[in-house]
Amino acid sequence: MSTFNDDPSRPEPVMDPAPPVATAALSSVRTGAAVSEGVVEDFARAYLADRRADRRWRVAVRLAWLLLFAVIAYALFANQKRASAPNGPHTALVEVRGEIAVEAEASAENINSALKSAFEDSGAQAVVLRINSPGGSPVQSGMVFDEIRRLKAKHNKKIYAICEEVCASGAYYMAAAADDIFVDKASIVGSIGVLMDGFGFTGAMEKFGVERRLLTAGENKAMLDAFSPVSEKQRALAQSMLDQIHAQFIGVVKEGRGARLKETPETFSGLFWTGEEAIKLGLADHLGNLDQVARDVIKAEEVIDYTPRENVAERLAKRFGASIGAGAVQALRSLPAIR
Structure with a gap:
């Protein structure tokens, strides 16, 4: 069947216009397609931006690790360079700074390690223990005292203590x-x-x-618990322990100072004095500082520091607060302290 109109007298067939509902639907479809395209474009842009941010983050992390490794390598190189310093005639220095405690910079482990290296160095004419500390653990102080006596006897080398601002309690225990x-x-x-x-x-x-x-389990297991009352028996036990440690401290000072000590009723009472008065009491010998002792007493002006220093990782950990928890725990402990 032909679809064309061959008779001019006959009107041309005309398609009926689409109903309004169909027109609206078509318009809606077209609008939806445009919106979909916009959503896809927005998603693509967001995805690309996220990928770029992720790539930049990965690069930043890698650079941070590279920087950290570079710092550690430099620290190791610096320590190696310091360890390989000239071992000609010199004064060996070991520092004691801050609280004397197990995890502190002034721990027996750190100080004894430095003392051992200093005494064993043939170029060290003598060792100087430079102290600026209010004291701390009696155990750590006693370990350093014992090691000093052992190294002195083994190497036949003198050691001098130089007290700066504070040389009290456990610090004086070492100095003795x-x-x-x-x-x-x-x-x-x-x-x-x-x-x-x-x-x-x-x-x-x-x-x-x-x-x-x-x-x-055990009647004294909670002894000195901050949230429990202290019985007289527990108080007496704690006091007895303190008296024993005090007696050990007194014995160390008498052994170290010998006849130079001018003992008075106040000497072992926990009082402290200025350096000038300490000399009069026989607790110290002379006025002097590191340069003066190295130059005039040891006769070796060059000073080489044997004190171990914190490594990079430890410094970073402390900077970011890793030591806060340990400090809080330490603050709640009830342990004897020579200070």
């Missing part, structure tokens, strides 16, 4: 092992005593209605 103690006239010296400090919260707990639920 030296052949001579040098101070500044305004240095703080002494404090030969032992303390055990802490807190008691039993009254506050009762006031706020807080119940302490503590289970132990």
Whole structure:
């Protein structure tokens, strides 16, 4: 059948216009397609931006690791360079700074390691222990004292203690092992005593209605617990322990100072004195500093520092707060301290 109109008199067939609903639907489809294309474009842009950000982040992380490795390599190189310093005649220096404790810079492990290296170096004419510390652990202090005595006897080499601002308690415990103690006239010296400090919260707990639920096996297992009352028996046990440690401290000072010590009723009471007064009491020998001792006493002006330093990882850990938790735990401990 032909679809063309051969008769001019007959009207041309005309298609009926689309109904309004169909027109609206078609328009909606076209609009939806445009919107879909826009959504796809936005998604593509977001995806590409995310990929670029991810790539930049990976590059930044790699650069950070590279920088960290470079710093560590430099630190190792610097330590190696310092360790290979000229070993001609010199004064060997070991620093004792800050609190004396197991995890501290002034721990027995660090100090004894440095002392051993200093005494074993044939170029070291003598060793100087330069101290600026308020004290700390009696165990750590005693370990250093014993090591100094051992190294002195083994290597037949003198060691001098130089007290700067503070040389008190556990720090003086160490200094007592030296052949001579040098101070500044305004240095703080002494404090030969032992303390055990802490807190008691039993009254506050009762006031706020807080119940302490503590289970132990052994009647003294919770001794000195901050949230439990202290019995007279436990107080007497703790005092006996402190007295024993104090007696050990006194014995060390008497052994180290010998006849130079001018003992008075206040010498071992925990009092402290200026460096000038400490010389009068026989707790120190002379006024002097590192340069003066190296030049005039040891006769070796070149000073080489044997003190171990914190590595890069330790410094970074402390910078980012890794030591906060340890500090909080330490603050709650009730351990004897010579300070």
